[in-house]
Amino acid sequence: AQRVTQPEKLLSVFKGAPVELKCNYSYSGSPELFWYVQYSRQRLQLLLRHISRESIKGFTADLNKGETSFHLKKPFAQEEDSAMYYCALAPNSGNTPLVFGKGTRLSVIA
Amino acid sequence: DSGVTQTPKHLITATGQRVTLRCSPRSGDLSVYWYQQSLDQGLQFLIQYYNGEERAKGNILERFSAQQFPDLHSELNLSSLELGDSALYFCASSPTGQRGGPETQYFGPGTRLLVL
Numbered sequence: 001a002q003r004v005t006q007p008e009k010l011l012s013v014f015k016g017a018p019v020e021l022k023c024n025y026s027y028s029g030s031p032e033l034f035w036y037v038q039y040s041r042q043r044l045q046l047l048l049r050h051i052s053r054e055s056i057k058g059f060t061a062d063l064n065k066g067e068t069s070f071h072l073k074k075p076f077a078q079e080e081d082s083a084m085y086y087c088a089l090a091p092n093s094g095n096t097p098l099v100f101g102k103g104t105r106l107s108v109i110a
Numbered sequence: 111d112s113g114v115t116q117t118p119k120h121l122i123t124a125t126g127q128r129v130t131l132r133c134s135p136r137s138g139d140l141s142v143y144w145y146q147q148s149l150d151q152g153l154q155f156l157i158q159y160y161n162g163e164e165r166a167k168g169n170i171l172e173r174f175s176a177q178q179f180p181d182l183h184s185e186l187n188l189s190s191l192e193l194g195d196s197a198l199y200f201c202a203s204s205p206t207g208q209r210g211g212p213e214t215q216y217f218g219p220g221t222r223l224l225v226l
Binding site: 032034036041042043044045046049086090091096097098099100101102103 | 112114145152153155168198200202212214215216217219220222
């Protein structure tokens with residue numbers, strides 16, 4: 001079964017501190033992983049997907065197949081990063097719906 | 111702005127009633143997905159349509175149904191509403207939805223449903 005686990009419901013960091021939002025997945029094949037961000041219960045916005053290897057708003061994520069993880073990182077947190085972050089998985093065998101984790105609320109304290 | 115639109119933004123109704131949520135995908139996108147976001151369950155996939163045909167079904171109750179029209183907009187119908195149906199309902203679209211590998215899904219702003 002496909003599953004995405006985000007172990008932290010809430011993560012509070014100080015402005016300027018490094019951030020790491022954890023994401024672990026369970027899938028027998030080779031998945032595509034995504035990070036979406038949601039500000040104040042608005043629409044979900046794609047932050048990044050692992051296949052594109054882009055860095056958006058200073059965030060990066062590396063797919064670690066050995067640890068089945070796709071942690072989201074940023075070296076220096078900013079107040080505007082405060083939001084809800086969702087890790088999502090899509091099987092690579094076709095265009096199927098996303099499986100989301102429960103989300104982590106990031107709070108950046110000034 | 112993702113290009114996906116949803117109406118209405120907010121909906122307040124009573125238990126037992128029926129409502130219809132509407133979604134217009136990005137121009138050119140053939141696939142539409144519906145998700146429900148509630149505080150306790152997080153984001154749950156409900157149903158997917160591709161070019162008018164149902165493609166995948168998730169945790170969608172029998173009281174809920176959806177369809178995609180020839181102009182590719184989609185409607186989600188929720189009937190016999192219960193208090194627990196109160197949630198944010200998102201739709202998302204992707205270009206083709208064909209079996210060629212995962213595509214990025216672009217989300218609409220959501221419809222906030224409150225059942226009293």
